[in-house]
Amino acid sequence: MSSGPGLESLVDQQISIITNDGRNIVGVLKGFDQATNIILDESHERVYSTKEGVQQLVLGLYIIRGDNISIVGELDEELDASLDLSELRAHPLKPIIH
Amino acid sequence: MSGRKETVLDLAKFVDKGVQVKLTGGRQVTGTLKGYDQLLNLVLDGAIEFLRDPDDPLKTTDQTRSLGLIICRGTAVMLVSPTDGTDEIANPFNQPDGA
Amino acid sequence: MLPLSLLKTAQGHPMLVELKNGETYNGHLVNCDTWMNIHLREVICTSKDGDRFWRMPECYIRGNTIKYLKVPDEVIDKVQEETTKSRSDRKPPGVGRGRGRGRDDGAGGRPSKGTGRGLDDGGSKGMGGGRGRGGANRGGNRSGGRGRG
Numbered sequence: 001m002s003s004g005p006g007l008e009s010l011v012d013q014q015i016s017i018i019t020n021d022g023r024n025i026v027g028v029l030k031g032f033d034q035a036t037n038i039i040l041d042e043s044h045e046r047v048y049s050t051k052e053g054v055q056q057l058v059l060g061l062y063i064i065r066g067d068n069i070s071i072v073g074e075l076d077e078e079l080d081a082s083l084d085l086s087e088l089r090a091h092p093l094k095p096i097i098h
Numbered sequence: 099m100s101g102r103k104e105t106v107l108d109l110a111k112f113v114d115k116g117v118q119v120k121l122t123g124g125r126q127v128t129g130t131l132k133g134y135d136q137l138l139n140l141v142l143d144g145a146i147e148f149l150r151d152p153d154d155p156l157k158t159t160d161q162t163r164s165l166g167l168i169i170c171r172g173t174a175v176m177l178v179s180p181t182d183g184t185d186e187i188a189n190p191f192n193q194p195d196g197a
Numbered sequence: 198m199l200p201l202s203l204l205k206t207a208q209g210h211p212m213l214v215e216l217k218n219g220e221t222y223n224g225h226l227v228n229c230d231t232w233m234n235i236h237l238r239e240v241i242c243t244s245k246d247g248d249r250f251w252r253m254p255e256c257y258i259r260g261n262t263i264k265y266l267k268v269p270d271e272v273i274d275k276v277q278e279e280t281t282k283s284r285s286d287r288k289p290p291g292v293g294r295g296r297g298r299g300r301d302d303g304a305g306g307r308p309s310k311g312t313g314r315g316l317d318d319g320g321s322k323g324m325g326g327g328r329g330r331g332g333a334n335r336g337g338n339r340s341g342g343r344g345r346g
Contacts, residue, residue, distance in 0.1 A: 179253045182254070
């Protein structure tokens with residue numbers, strides 16, 4: 001029950017978060033709670049654009065409030081390392097609408 | 099329930115002082131704090147609301163309207179700060195990041 | 198580690214708080230509670246567009262309006278000690294009112310997945326960045342630069 005095995009198995013792994021305002025934040029999951037508040041260490045924001053490659057902004061240690069999280073995903077580090085972000089073009093996500 | 103200790107901020111020190119309150123939805127008011135409870139319901143006297151730009155409701159303008167004696171419902175209170183010592187300033191972050 | 202323990206440990210440290218409305222607040226954390234309500238001192242407020250700034254001696258922010266908090270990197274190392282301490286203070290595993298149907302022969306038990314923290318902290322970190330970038334850049338003014346329509 002509760003959130004089950006849920007995020008426990010992802011602790012200390014790289015995860016990728018999509019926030020309600022459409023940001024993509026990648027970092028190491030250090031902790032979480034019932035409300036899906038999340039501690040992300042060494043986090044980076046990936047800013048997508050159709051005009052230039054993906055920009056990575058260093059954010060550092062973040063507590064992200066669960067309210068503001070749409071998606072938490074495991075990051076395949078090998079696959080991720082093989083991406084050439086500077087060549088990647090994508091539309092930025094729009095914020096979610098309630 | 100340990101009563102008053104529940105709150106992070108002791109509003110007692112703001113009583114009879116000017117406070118600025120931001121409410122969910124974007125309204126912003128200032129007034130003299132006359133009373134409060136543990137749910138953060140606030141009584142403000144001589145309250146003034148800062149009106150917002152109709153085209154961009156996120157921005158407050160210099161226009162105000164007087165509300166008089168009001169109660170702010172606690173659930174709608176987003177932020178409370180003393181007006182004393184609160185000033186608009188120039189950009190204090192000399193090196194904007196993300197450059 | 199619980200987000201709120203980290204926040205609690207961050208008391209006295211500078212931090213950046215972004216609210217759901219996009220405003221950001223830079224200040225020193227005085228206090229926080231289990232609702233994530235926070236009390237900041239020596240605060241600089243930045244408007245959503247990053248074009249207007251206010252300083253205020255202190256402010257109280259309701260937890261549910263927060264989008265995220267940026268905490269100084271070193272705080273996570275300080276919380277470690279406190280969690281391990283409080284962990285050992287807690288009742289030993291298996292003594293509590295057990296969850297589930299206690300088969301006694303040990304066959305049904307969950308293999309208690311270790312979270313693997315502790316010793317191997319800092320083992321394989323992808324990406325550069327990381328700690329020790331120094332706290333000078335408090336990320337105050339980033340809101341403007343995102344170029345969203």
